[in-house]
Amino acid sequence: MASRIGQVLEWFQERLGTREQLSKFLYRRLPEGTTWWHTLGSATLFLIIVQTVTGFFLAFYYVPSPEHAYDSLIYIQGEIPFGNFVRGLHHWGASVTVVVVFLHMLRVFFMGAYKYPRELSWMAGVCLFLLILLFGFTGYLLSWDQKAYWATVVGTHIAGTAPLVGDYLWRILQGGTEVGARTLGRFYAAHVLILPAVLYAFVLVHISMVIYQGIAPVPRGKLGIIRKDRYKEVYEKSKAKGESFLEHLFRDGIVSFLLFLVLVWMAIAWKVPMEELADPTSTTYVPRPEWYFYFLFELLWLFPGEWIPVATFYIPVAGVLLLYSISLLDQPGDARRGERLFVEKGCATCHSIGGEGKIGPDLKQWKRYGSPILWAELMWNHALTMELKIRDFGLSWPQFERNEMVDLIAYIQMEIGLPGASK
């Protein structure tokens, strides 16, 4: 038996070089200190796969027309074995995906993993985030109950308040001038055909980038700030101390499995809420969106009358643009510019770095403290002395704009020979 398996493996090995490919994949090194927080990306992928597979099967019974959509779901949940379970996985999985994607973004943000050279991975990630919200928006119309119908009326109205193109957008989303059969057809096609194709394309791009660049080094201690021109060297050094991808895959597996258990529990314990059949003539229904669009819905309280587009268009668009641009705004320091600033801002009047002592302490001794945060602490403790000396020398109190502080730090790090910074 064992030799039979060996033969099969050998057959593949000859044709595809399976062994090398696999070991390249499983034993590639990760930077040191990779954490449990790094499992959220693979957890998202796992949830996307669960959504895809449960979606495939729901599509066997679901009928995307106003006459049948609601009843087909009642049928799925009432008559089909495990109908509640399968729909439950898909329904609750959507919310869990939004939560995990959001946590993944927070992890990437707080560990600075969106910075050079991973700006494009971050941007592809933002696209994935928006696609997942679109999945939510197109998905919940499909149940064609009151919540589905009226949340979509509100949603398309919100799109309709966009300046200039609002009316076109409103019509194109609805396929006409009201939410009806064509709207359902559109949302269905988007939800099950177009969005999945685009999503998987972006997943592929995103993951290829992550594999090409490697996981970002954890910004702990001396890896806190890495200069651009030293990046490759520092990263390789950090990888030399790191573990294999297989070790991390273990963490990935555990986290995905725990999420899976939570999801199964949700699908068993909580029935998917279905309201009454959609009724466009209702005048007593109180529309409420899914929880992840609630902030937008409630934001509308703050902007009455002609200010509506601020809440419905300008704030969301500004938010998205900010998400795209943070990876470009927040660049690592440039030591050459920092060197110029060291003189221009007057630092060099009192301080040397590894030279003969001047009036202030030589900054070479800062090497002991490593982190620029501790430097700031040191300066804070001597702020009074510094201020008096600055006045004595007739200097002005230095002000830093834009990226200047980061450039200055990069220069000092380079001069005192901190890792990630030495010459």
Add this chain to the structure above:
Amino acid sequence: MPDGNNVDSASLAPSRRRFVLTILALISGTVASVLGVPLAAFFALPAFRRAERRWLEVGRVSDFAEGRIQKVLAKPLIAQVWPYETPAVALYVANHGSETFTLFHNHCTHVGCPVHWNDQASRFFSPCHGGVFDREGRVLAGPPPRALDRYEYKIENGILYAGRIYKVNEDLRFREWHHV
């Protein structure tokens, strides 16, 4: 540098390279536009069809008590291109007497939540963000940007019909069609 896998890029004449790339660009452009234009029209144009909503029969003129506001459900009179394409609609009918009416659309002018007429309070209320309208549809409170939209109407043989929906200005007169 030429090797087993790559041809020396210098061995390819620039004119030949330009020719090949131009032909490929032309092919891509032709395929994209021959497919793209019909597909875009297929997707978008039905959303811009005019006058899909014809006159709706709202009820007999005599059914509406003078000075009151009543909710009415109406079904499209003329069969649509696609069944159920225009679902039943709800509208509020105010009878001012001597065959003059105001027909209100039941969507709030803010983000489209269904407004509710409260007879005791003599107000329309929207359930989402606190929009309140008076019996003429004027905004009294909340975020709605304009008075309630109205239907044009006509009376034929004692029957009230509703037509297209329009927006009103501050004097509650016609400003523009809600959609045409």
